[in-house]
Amino acid sequence: MKRMAMLFALIVSGIIFSNCEGPEGPPGPTVYPYVTDIKLNFDGDLNANIASQLVKHDVKLYLGDVVLIFVMEDTDNKGNPIWSPLPQRYFVYDNATQQDEELEYIYNYGVNDFEIIARATAPLGIFNGNGSHPGFLKNMIFRIIYVPGADPVQKFNSTNSGNSEIHPLSYDEVVAKYNLQNISVVKKY
Template sequence: MKKILTLFAVVGLIVFSSCEGPEGPPGQDGVNIVGTVYENTSSNYYNFTAQNNYKVRFNFPQRLFDSDVVLVYRFGGVDSGRDVWEFLPETHFFDDGTRNFSFDFTFSDSFVDIYMNGNSLTDAELNSFRLNQIFRIVVVPADFAAKVNKNNFSEVMQAAKLSETQIQEIKF
């Protein structure tokens, strides 16, 4: 009896291990990154004033995953016809090398706060940095962010396989 059970077990193992189902659809080469980019446009500038304590908040439309990270870029102008996106934190210095002001941010799974801090934020000279600011907020998986040059917005977009048409407008 033991020999018959052993024989059935061996035959069953061979039969089931050689079974194969239909071939699945072809996959994409490389890694598929799920990322999202948000931007406040010129119709919705961010302003850093004493009234808002030099801080603005963007609430994500849905909660982020625990494994997501947020990258923030400030529009710094145009150079040779191309937009310049400056990665935060961003610090500006006086001519003597001392810190003047900084942009920085904090985030949770439901919002990102972008804030400005420094010596004399009410100086009219800082209006070009305090008023009418545009930001791009990028949400990507943490393991992706660890492998990409975060200082270069274009490289982040390219690595995440995102296009300008996929940027979601922030409306308030």
Template sequence: MKRILAVLLALPLVFISCEGDQGPPGENGQDAFIGLTYDFFIDLNEQNNFSYTLPFGEEGIEVYESDAVLVYHSSEFYEDPEGDINVWKLLPQSVYFTNGDILEYNYDHTFEEVRIFLDGNIADLGTLDTGYTHDQLFRVVVAPSDFIAESKVDVSDYQAVVRELKSYNPDHQ
């Protein structure tokens, strides 16, 4: 009887300590590196109150509350034989006019959307030249906040952000 009791007590320990074949690798969840860029042209005019909202979910963009959302504006480019090279500037960006007016391209965001808007001290934004409001090119960059903190990248320098994103691997830090 003592042997049966000893076997019954030892049996659960055998099953608890057993290992089977390793299953397929799973995703690391939020610890995995997910970074993306999204480019788009928009008009900022009276019809949309000089504001544009990009809902991430509708565009298939997954953003976590802990992600950093950066928005860049390109209002100029360099001509190159292989294709134009856009100049990207981190928002907010201010335009100063000789009469003292200030126009500002700015943004705010949640993990559900980003809103780009015009601001400044101009009494009537509708009087702006269309070069400041129509066919404006923006780029949204979503990156884990850990990337921004660990890399200490200058986020105002778009090319530096791209270089760091390409080399960033949170599993090998």
């Protein structure tokens, strides 16, 4: 009889606990990795030395997640894009000042959006393109890569000094590290 009572108690407790529900947990994580391309223009005020674009994230970003941004520099002889990580600098010779002027693209991000900033040592109009250079302000294509909160910086041992130095990953290194070879890119242009 004791065995029957224990078996009955076990069955009843199993039924009771299987129907219990607790409070709903946090929302599920963003599906990573997520990769998107956007095309931006920074030629609104060519007399200014700085311009920026604020862009809302396409995905839910959580604290600790990482946003990596690359700019398309050119294409190779097969038409494949060549990506450079931000920050990225461009130099243009200014005839008026008789010196090279610098344009740098940088970025920052938070949980809601990211901002790409073009800042220059001279008015942006110098970087708008002319016969000597194609321009670095219009139709700039940026690739945004969202990855879980892993550190996007690798340390490399310097062969000269034996010290380690911080080096941002190249686009190809990011693709290999986060297994992005077969990820479809969401085009926003």
